[in-house]
Amino acid sequence: MAIRTATKKREVAVTSDLYEVLQPFIFVTRAFGFMPIVCKKKVLGFVAEWSIGYTIYSYLLGLFMMFVSMNGLHEDFHQSNSVRMGNTTVKYVTLIDLGEVIVTVFIGIVATPFKLKHLWKILDCFHKIDNVLPQKKIKEEQRHTIICILIAIGCVLFVLTYELYLWGEISNRSGLLWVFMKRYFILFSTYFMVFIQEMPYWNFTRLIRKRIEALNHALDAGLEIFKSLTKLWITPIKTNKKSNSSNFGILSHQRVVNLMKVYELIGDSVDATNDFCGVSILFIMFSCLLHLVVTPYFLLVEVANNGYFIFIFLQFSWTMLHCGRLMVIVETCQYCLDEHQKTVDLVFKLLSCELQEDVKDQLKVFALQLSGRKVRFTSFSMMKINRSLLTAIGGSITTFLVILFQFGSVGSDVYYSRD
Secondary structure (H helix, E strand, O other): OHHHHHOOOOEEEEOHHHHHHHHHHHHHHHHOOOOOEEEEEEOOEEEEEEOHHHHHHHHHHHHHHHHHHHHHHHHHHHOOOOOOOOOHHHHHHHHHHHHHHHHHHHHHHHHHHHHHHHHHHHHHHHHHHHHHOOOOOHHHHHHHHHHHHHHHHHHHHHHHHHHHHHHHHHHHHOOOHHHHHHHHHHHHHHHHHHHHOOHHHHHHHHHHHHHHHHHHHHHHHHHHHHHHHHOOOOOOOOOOOHHHHHHHOOOOHHHHHHHHHHHHHHHHHHHHHHHHHHHHHHHHHHHHHHHHHHHHHHHHHHHHOOOOHHHHHHHHHHHHHHHHHHHHHHHHHHHHHHHHHHHHHHHHHHHOOOOOHHHHHHHHHHHHHHHHOOOOOEOOOOOEOOOHHHHHHHHHHHHHHHHHHHHOOOOOOOOOOOO
8 A cells, every 4th residue: 555655656658769768677677676667558659657566576576585695694604614704804794795785685676666756757757858859869779778788787797607606616615515505696696686776777867868968969059050140159140030030940939948848857857866766876875885895805805815816806806896886877977967067058158149139038047047957966965976976985995995904804714715
């Protein structure tokens, strides 16, 4: 009943073009419990709606993954034949490291059905924007989405499979291969799911950027038309005749009003994305910080103790993977912010032109709208997601690494037995 209340609006219209772009990552995230919706074919396109069946599937999957993963972690922590926790320091570091993954995935699955009203808002905004500024190269965009998803999944599977193989070999030498697989296989699968959990955020952010680019293209086209008419746009001939509005092509008064509506919808879609992914992205960013402390710690321990190259490469791979997931989130948001800044620049360039009075007055209102309604990617207003976040995280990682090395001695058995 609570879920039904939280998802009062249970469906939203989606154009065929938008559905083609959304389909790949909806399919992937839904399979892992993070998108309990279905898209049904209608006469004029598609309708996305909440699915009770997929919600039940998501919750059952989340409960299964959490309980089995926690049981395996608990068993390895307390048993004398521990596979990965032979050292006291490593016990607690690994417990926090892997325990956080379980919590992040479970909370992401549980929270999503209660956030679907924000998903409907995102899709509704995209639908309205595309009616004014239709998206181009849909097939190319769909192909780009599929390639990005495949690359992300491929990188994660490579590192996870590599680690599973190495620890499997070590366990097999001690006759504990079955014990290791029983304790860690589902946990590794949960680890894979935390990377899938990020996909809605960076996909929606990229789609927002595409619509800002379309807005900028419309503004830039108007600027180019004006420059071609006046030859030198800095010193044009001013006209006050409203009948000449069509001379400036897309920069008529009504066109500027429509572009302002588009920008308002873009702002709404950004806010809805922050709300829809807010819980997940908060835990994901904490996950990135935690793993970028723990993984370099194990990497430096291996290097300091002349460890085996295969384990040094493993920890290096994990470090690069976690850096990559952080960079994907931050850079996707930053590219969107950079595109928004181009919108501001274009509007002010147009204000420098001697445009028709009604058009120029409307552009002034547009400029006020841009200054008052800025694009911001946040998580519960606790952090702004842009490149400045990388500096903050980098400083925190350095501090925690120093504390971690002072807390525990760096011995040759800190990570695994060398016997």
